Structures are given as C-alpha cells and as structure tokens.
Amino acid sequence: MQKNSTPANEPIDHLVILGGGTAGWMAAAAIGKVFKNSAMKITVVESSEIGTVGVGEATIPEIINFNRILGIDEREFLKFTQGTFKLGIEFVDWMGAGSSYFHPFGRYGTAIGTVPFFHYWQKLNNLGDAAPLPDYSFCIQMCKQNKFAKPTNIPNSPLSEIDYAYHFDAGLYAQLLRKYAEACGVIRVDAKVVGVKKNSDNGYIKSLHLEQGGQIDADFFIDCTGFRGVLIEENLHGGYEDWSHYLPCDSAVAVASKPLEDLPPYTRATAQEAGWQWRIPLQHRTGNGYVYSSRFISDETARQTLLNNIEGDATGEPRVIRFKTGIRRYPWKKNCVALGLASGFLEPLESTSIHLIYEAIANFLGLFPSKTIQPELIKKYNQLQRRNFTTIRDLLIFHYWANKRTGSEFWDYCQNMEIPDRLKNKIELYQSTGRLFREDNELFSDVSWISVFLGQGITTAAYSPIADVLAMSDLKQRMDDVKHIIHNAGQPLPSHRNYISQYCPAARREP
Numbered sequence: 001m002q003k004n005s006t007p008a009n010e011p012i013d014h015l016v017i018l019g020g021g022t023a024g025w026m027a028a029a030a031i032g033k034v035f036k037n038s039a040m041k042i043t044v045v046e047s048s049e050i051g052t053v054g055v056g057e058a059t060i061p062e063i064i065n066f067n068r069i070l071g072i073d074e075r076e077f078l079k080f081t082q083g084t085f086k087l088g089i090e091f092v093d094w095m096g097a098g099s100s101y102f103h104p105f106g107r108y109g110t111a112i113g114t115v116p117f118f119h120y121w122q123k124l125n126n127l128g129d130a131a132p133l134p135d136y137s138f139c140i141q142m143c144k145q146n147k148f149a150k151p152t153n154i155p156n157s158p159l160s161e162i163d164y165a166y167h168f169d170a171g172l173y174a175q176l177l178r179k180y181a182e183a184c185g186v187i188r189v190d191a192k193v194v195g196v197k198k199n200s201d202n203g204y205i206k207s208l209h210l211e212q213g214g215q216i217d218a219d220f221f222i223d224c225t226g227f228r229g230v231l232i233e234e235n236l237h238g239g240y241e242d243w244s245h246y247l248p249c250d251s252a253v254a255v256a257s258k259p260l261e262d263l264p265p266y267t268r269a270t271a272q273e274a275g276w277q278w279r280i281p282l283q284h285r286t287g288n289g290y291v292y293s294s295r296f297i298s299d300e301t302a303r304q305t306l307l308n309n310i311e312g313d314a315t316g317e318p319r320v321i322r323f324k325t326g327i328r329r330y331p332w333k334k335n336c337v338a339l340g341l342a343s344g345f346l347e348p349l350e351s352t353s354i355h356l357i358y359e360a361i362a363n364f365l366g367l368f369p370s371k372t373i374q375p376e377l378i379k380k381y382n383q384l385q386r387r388n389f390t391t392i393r394d395l396l397i398f399h400y401w402a403n404k405r406t407g408s409e410f411w412d413y414c415q416n417m418e419i420p421d422r423l424k425n426k427i428e429l430y431q432s433t434g435r436l437f438r439e440d441n442e443l444f445s446d447v448s449w450i451s452v453f454l455g456q457g458i459t460t461a462a463y464s465p466i467a468d469v470l471a472m473s474d475l476k477q478r479m480d481d482v483k484h485i486i487h488n489a490g491q492p493l494p495s496h497r498n499y500i501s502q503y504c505p506a507a508r509r510e511p
C-alpha cells in the first residue's frame with residue numbers, strides 16, 4: 001500500500017454495451033444519462049436475430065427509484081409497458097394443499113415503541129390476544145380486497161405506508177429505455193457479434209467482430225448477452241459458481257394467457273410437484289410460468305401442469321427456458337463488466353433479477369473507471385455483487401427448505417438439503433431470541449423475513465424485553481387501534497382494476 005498515489009485519469013472514449021435486453025437498455029439509459037454531456041461515446045450492439053430471454057415481469061419497489069432517477073413519468077411508463085401495480089407476493093400451497101400467505105411490501109403495524117412492531121405482536125400473540133400478523137399489514141389487506149391506491153402524505157395513516165412495485169412487459173420496458181437512451185445520444189447497432197479481439201499484452205478486449213463484416217473498437221465493454229456471457233465467459237472466462245445444490249430448479253416453461261378480469265395487485269407463486277408456478281397480471285395479458293427441476297419431472301409434465309393450472313386459455317405455445325442458478329465468479333474482469341443474466345442468475349421466486357441489474361449499475365457508476373483500470377475498483381465491485389446475490393439467495397433457499405409439503409421427491413429433497421451457515425444463523429437467532437437483523441446491507445428487511453418465517457411455519461415465542469416497557473393495557477389498546485385503522489382505511493379505496501383504468505390505461509394490445 002502506498003501512502004500517496006495519483007490515479008491515471010484518462011477518460012474512456014468509447015463504451016460498448018453488448019446486448020439489448022432489459023439489462024442492456026437499463027445500463028444504456030442510466031450510463032447515457034450520466035454521460036450525456038461528455039465526450040464519451042456509448043454504443044449498444046444487439047442482435048434482433050438472437051432476441052432476448054423474453055421473461056421478467058415482476059419487480060420490487062426499488063424499480064421506482066430507478067425510473068425516478070431517469071426522470072421517467074410513472075403514468076407514461078405504465079401505459080407504455082401495459083403495467084400494473086404490485087403490493088407483494090402470495091405464496092400458495094408451500095405449506096401443503098390449501099395453504100396461503102403473503103410476503104407484502106410496506107411494513108406491519110406502525111411504530112409503537114423502540115423495537116420493531118412484530119416484537120409487540122409476538123408478546124400479545126403469546127398471550128392469545130393478538131390477531132394474525134397479516135391483519136396488521138395494510139398491503140396484505142389491500143391484496144386480499146383487490147384494491148389499490150398510491151401512498152398519500154396523510155400523517156399516521158396506513159395510506160402513507162403503502163409501498164409498491166410494478167408488473168410490466170419487460171420487452172416493452174426495454175423499448176421505452178431504448179428511446180430514452182437514444183435521446184441521451186446512445187447509438188444502437190443491430191448486429192451479431194461473432195468474434196472478439198483482445199490486446200496481446202494485457203488480455204483486455206479490444207474489438208468486437210460483426211457477422212456482417214466490420215468491427216467495433218472500444219475501451220470498455222459491458223456484457224449484457226444473457227446466460228451465455230459472450231464476453232465475460234466465452235472470452236474472458238469469468239467462471240461460474242453453481243448454486244443448484246441449494247436452489248435445484250433449472251428450467252421454466254412460460255406461456256401467456258388472457259388478462260384477468262379483476263387484475264389482482266400481487267404476484268402469485270403456487271407450489272407445484274417439482275417447483276412453483278407464477279401468475280403475473282398485466283393489462284394486456286397474464287404472464288404464467290412453471291419453474292421446475294428437470295431432475296424431478298420431465299418438460300412435458302411441466303408443460304401439461306402449467307396448461308392445466310392457468311386461468312383462462314393460453315394465448316401461445318409454452319416455451320421452455322433453461323438456466324443454472326449461481327453467480328459469475330468475476331462479474332468484472334479486465335475491461336468488461338457483466339450485467340443481468342450474464343452476471344449470474346437467481347430464479348424469479350422473489351422477483352429480484354431486475355433489481356440486481358439496477359444495483360449493479362449503481363455500483364458500477366460508483367466505481368466507474370478511467371482508461372487505466374485500478375484493480376481495487378474491480379475487487380470492490382465483485383465483492384458488492386457477491387454480497388447482493390448471496391443475501392437474496394438465502395431468502396430463496398429458505399422458502400424451499402422450510403416447505404411442509406409431503407409425498408414428493410423434490411420437496412423432500414428441499415426439506416433435507418444443507419443450507420448456508422449465514423441462513424442457519426439467522427434462523428437460530430430468530431427462533432431463540434425473536435431478533436431479526438438486516439445484515440451486510442441486505443435487500444430484504446425484517447418485514448420480509450418475518451413474513452416468510454411465519455408464512456412457512458417457523459415460529460418463536462421469544463421477543464425483545466424492550467417490548468415489556470410499554471404497559472400491557474396501552475399495548476392492547478394500540479394494537480387494536482392499528483388493526484381497526486388498517487381494516488377501515490382500505491374500504492373507500494378503488495379496486496386495482498378501477499385505479500388502473502383511471503390512472504394509466506394502456507392502449508388495447510393483443511396478448
């Protein structure tokens with residue numbers, strides 16, 4: 001380590017993004033905005049012949065920030081992408097046939113004292129005096145009533161506590177971002193890359209060779225080519241850490257169906273024989289898919305299960321997609337960063353992949369290099385990526401491990417599989433002390449963890465002794481008030497369908 005150093009600061013002249021899926025255009029829009037008035041040229045190379053993965057429709061609330069930073073108007077965005085609102089995910093049959101619970105956005109209850117609400121709830125629950133925890137979540141109550149409204153500024157009202165995300169057509173979102181990026185000066189080239197030339201001295205990528213002839217030179221490359229990782233894996237050998245022993249699903253079969261009449265404001269994840277099925281309501285169609293493990297059922301069984309379990313008729317042919325859950329060992333290597341599916345994949349159970357793209361872009365911008373790339377930037381970026389993937393991964397593993405389904409090899413395997421130490425420690429701490437901590441700046445808060453713990457039957461009687469500071473009579477009164485306010489606040493709100501019709505009706509479009 002040197003006490004003083006002067007970094008080389010020669011700016012990048014040309015940055016190339018290879019791939020024009022959600023990741024490519026999110027990167028182009030965000031980086032294009034930041035460098036709009038600079039001399040740096042940005043080019044997106046995408047192949048319309050290859051196309052995109054064509055799935056990825058449910059998000060989490062952080063997407064709102066991404067759009068806000070870009071200055072994208074919410075109504076225009078929802079109209080353009082046939083979008084709807086999302087207040088959480090309903091998990092059906094994970095605890096056996098007929099079971100259901102919600103993982104909501106927003107929080108439970110309200111601030112009562114100095115410890116999180118669920119400690120007060122746990123105390124009353126032990127005495128048999130509490131309603132079920134979901135009765136204290138405004139977002140869950142709105143999901144159950146199929147209602148929606150955007151948060152207001154009314155103090156102390158549950159309406160100010162609403163937290164939401166979107167469902168949208170990811171292909172249309174990429175189109176919207178493309179328009180945005182092009183307006184920032186980003187150039188698009190429709191071409192298939194068939195070869196890569198590297199510098200012989202340092203192994204950096206120098207140019208991309210196009211099928212139709214010609215080459216594109218650049219100083220820095222962003223690989224958004226999807227699962228193949230054309231630059232990061234096929235050329236730079238960034239390596240892949242396979243996590244399929246924890247998350248054994250490796251395939252999905254997807255099909256659209258007609259839009260749902262009542263347009264539920266939530267994603268549904270229904271456990272099936274060897275995985276789970278998603279239902280994502282959009283304005284022009286419903287997205288459906290069965291995420292499964294090909295070790296336990298065939299593609300044909302998965303396809304039939306999906307078709308038997310969708311509401312209404314399919315509007316196309318089911319399509320099988322293969323994947324391997326895991327993380328790129330070196331998502332930034334030499335002069336190339338991988339984003340999106342090229343950087344690793346966590347299956348869509350908690351709708352986190354698009355969020356991971358956003359996080360990665362934010363980290364990359366925070367560590368943006370000059371022409372001479374300091375190894376410390378690369379090291380930091382790769383550490384942050386690993387942390388983001390690992391902490392989300394653990395909640396996904398927990399869903400599978402804590403299932404209570406019987407009579408199926410797949411679910412038996414999940415109940416008995418080894419789980420990571422970090423997750424084991426979280427479960428032990430919660431069960432023995434009632435405490436849940438947001439560690440390593442992880443995405444999911446205590447609200448998420450408590451929802452899934454209780455939803456999947458992992459309970460505790462323990463709570464923080466700080467909850468005892470509040471007098472019992474006060475506590476009962478305040479908990480009752482919270483429950484009633486939450487129950488009543490939802491009643492005058494419009495249905496989600498009506499809210500969409502007023503706020504952001506999309507043009508009619510074939511599914």
Ligand SMILES: Cc1cc2nc3c(=O)[nH]c(=O)nc-3n(C[C@H](O)[C@H](O)[C@H](O)COP(=O)(O)OP(=O)(O)OC[C@H]3O[C@@H](n4cnc5c(N)ncnc54)[C@H](O)[C@@H]3O)c2cc1C
Binds near residue numbers: 055057059193352
């Ligand atoms: C089954 C499934 C369900 C999912 N559901 C969700 C969800 O609900 N929520 C969520 O957040 N995420 C979800 N995801 C993840 C989400 O789909 C992706 O994170 C997102 O679409 C980003 O994809 P991408 O841009 O990295 O790759 P892709 O969409 O595959 O795009 C790759 C791009 O690279 C281009 N390309 C590839 N090779 C070349 C070449 N040689 N030359 C030129 N161009 C090339 C292609 O043309 C394309 O433009 C899901 C993923 C799967 C598999």
